[in-house]
Amino acid sequence: MDSLFNPYYLNIVVIVGIYVILSLGLNIITGFAGQVSLGHAAFYAIGAYGSAILALQGHLSFWLALPLAGALTWVAGILLGLPSLRVREDFLAIVTLGLGLIVQSLANNLKITGGSLGLGNIPQPMLFGKPMSQLSFTTMTWLFVALAVFVAQRALNSRVGRAWLAIREDELVADALGVNTTILKVLAFALGALYAGVAGSLYAHFTTFISADAFGFSESATVLSMIVLGGLGSIPGSILGAILLALAPEILRPLADYRMLIYGFLLVLMMRCRPQGLLGKSTVLRDKPRRWLKKGGLKRGLAGDKETH
Amino acid sequence: MTEKMLVVHGLQVSYGPVEAVKGIDLEIRNGEIVTLIGANGAGKTSTLQAIVGLERIKAGKIEFLGQEVTHQPAHRLAAEGITLVPEGRHVFPRLSVDDNLNLGAYTRKLKKAELNAQKEKAFTLFPRLQERRRQPAGTLSGGEQQMLAVARALMLAPKVLLLDEPSMGLAPIVVQSIFETLREINAQEKLTLLLVEQNAQMAFSLAQRGYVMEAGKIVLSGSTGELAENPGVKKAYLGI
Numbered sequence: 001m002d003s004l005f006n007p008y009y010l011n012i013v014v015i016v017g018i019y020v021i022l023s024l025g026l027n028i029i030t031g032f033a034g035q036v037s038l039g040h041a042a043f044y045a046i047g048a049y050g051s052a053i054l055a056l057q058g059h060l061s062f063w064l065a066l067p068l069a070g071a072l073t074w075v076a077g078i079l080l081g082l083p084s085l086r087v088r089e090d091f092l093a094i095v096t097l098g099l100g101l102i103v104q105s106l107a108n109n110l111k112i113t114g115g116s117l118g119l120g121n122i123p124q125p126m127l128f129g130k131p132m133s134q135l136s137f138t139t140m141t142w143l144f145v146a147l148a149v150f151v152a153q154r155a156l157n158s159r160v161g162r163a164w165l166a167i168r169e170d171e172l173v174a175d176a177l178g179v180n181t182t183i184l185k186v187l188a189f190a191l192g193a194l195y196a197g198v199a200g201s202l203y204a205h206f207t208t209f210i211s212a213d214a215f216g217f218s219e220s221a222t223v224l225s226m227i228v229l230g231g232l233g234s235i236p237g238s239i240l241g242a243i244l245l246a247l248a249p250e251i252l253r254p255l256a257d258y259r260m261l262i263y264g265f266l267l268v269l270m271m272r273c274r275p276q277g278l279l280g281k282s283t284v285l286r287d288k289p290r291r292w293l294k295k296g297g298l299k300r301g302l303a304g305d306k307e308t309h
Numbered sequence: 310m311t312e313k314m315l316v317v318h319g320l321q322v323s324y325g326p327v328e329a330v331k332g333i334d335l336e337i338r339n340g341e342i343v344t345l346i347g348a349n350g351a352g353k354t355s356t357l358q359a360i361v362g363l364e365r366i367k368a369g370k371i372e373f374l375g376q377e378v379t380h381q382p383a384h385r386l387a388a389e390g391i392t393l394v395p396e397g398r399h400v401f402p403r404l405s406v407d408d409n410l411n412l413g414a415y416t417r418k419l420k421k422a423e424l425n426a427q428k429e430k431a432f433t434l435f436p437r438l439q440e441r442r443r444q445p446a447g448t449l450s451g452g453e454q455q456m457l458a459v460a461r462a463l464m465l466a467p468k469v470l471l472l473d474e475p476s477m478g479l480a481p482i483v484v485q486s487i488f489e490t491l492r493e494i495n496a497q498e499k500l501t502l503l504l505v506e507q508n509a510q511m512a513f514s515l516a517q518r519g520y521v522m523e524a525g526k527i528v529l530s531g532s533t534g535e536l537a538e539n540p541g542v543k544k545a546y547l548g549i
Contacts, residue, residue, distance in 0.1 A: 165404060172395060175383040175387075176395065177384075177465060
């Protein structure tokens, strides 16, 4: 038991939990509503810095700083989501990439964020008048994970969730069928950002030190890899993808310099063999040739098509 | 039944310097089936998309049931009862047939039982869809996808339905069956239809009146019987 609860393992369990929350948030934006974002770390940063500054300068307790950081990123999500109303797909990816870089360089250069030195001495959360133990912080993080899963599931099964899927599948038709695509796209960004804000706040108060390095493009790319690996649009997929990719660098740690090489290779292999993600639904277009092969080749495929007319 | 369902006055649509629609007038009465025919690039799709609010209107006016609705966004027009079955079907490919239909009724906020009743009605019109209701829509054949696109739009209970080249890329027998269903719905429920087609023969078999569009302008209009006898139409669209 002692070894299971050792600080190194608990540390990993907390970080994995934070990544699960980040993935679930990006999955709402990209997996549900179909808006590709390469700047998710921006929301993570806003949540982390927001919470840290509220605690350091505003002397607020963690329990107030976290919800306020969530509210702050919600608003940031609305503002940064506005470009999604004007640009689509690959153009949106570039715009969100740019926004991510802007937020990171602001964090790196503003006085209030501590510039390149970052912010240290962020207070740990207090519980019953004492600093929270690592075990209770771990438990709390995973309670937030559970809440995040619950909210994402409820949202997906709601009228809003169905509208998101319609936008992802075909925005023009969604519009023609009465879906207010403007409001719903911004709402997806806002909710996804709120998740990242909570994750950022947890991260800041867990590590007690943050700097702009932790919120760069590679962070956005990692979270995107997690949801693609798990299966875009799938909640269990986002959880699994986040767990695997957050653990992979730790598990591969003995391989030292080779670990990023193997990590990268696994991602490439994955996209080649299971492009829909581990738990994603198979996409129609990719599956078609395979089904044809099973049925006995192209000829029967074509004949079959004729019959259905 | 001479009430005006949809009136278009002097509609203009441009893409930058390119004028796609150069001031056209259309009038569709309650319960009518009207067709708009024309060659590629005549501006038919732009006209439809402008009417349903998917394309920006440069000038002109659109009236729906006597109310001006120019510049209203598409989602609001849909809630008021104007919807479009776009060119190329555009089903939601990764969602099941069932979910495609559910989304058709998005604006109506139906109770589960009412929604199911609506779907049963759609399946009576297009029995083929019922067999495939759990399948992703992207796995359907072209004809089935067109049926689904029409059925999905009908779930909205529109007052006027705009169809953009529903015959495109489909076998004539499939088109006939879809047109037959549209005729049935029109007769039973007085649903007004505006049908854009390149296939004039098919369109004339369904519609009562028609407009001929060329290079962004309406060049001819009249009953489909008259149009079919017009020498120009015969030569250009009917290949006679």
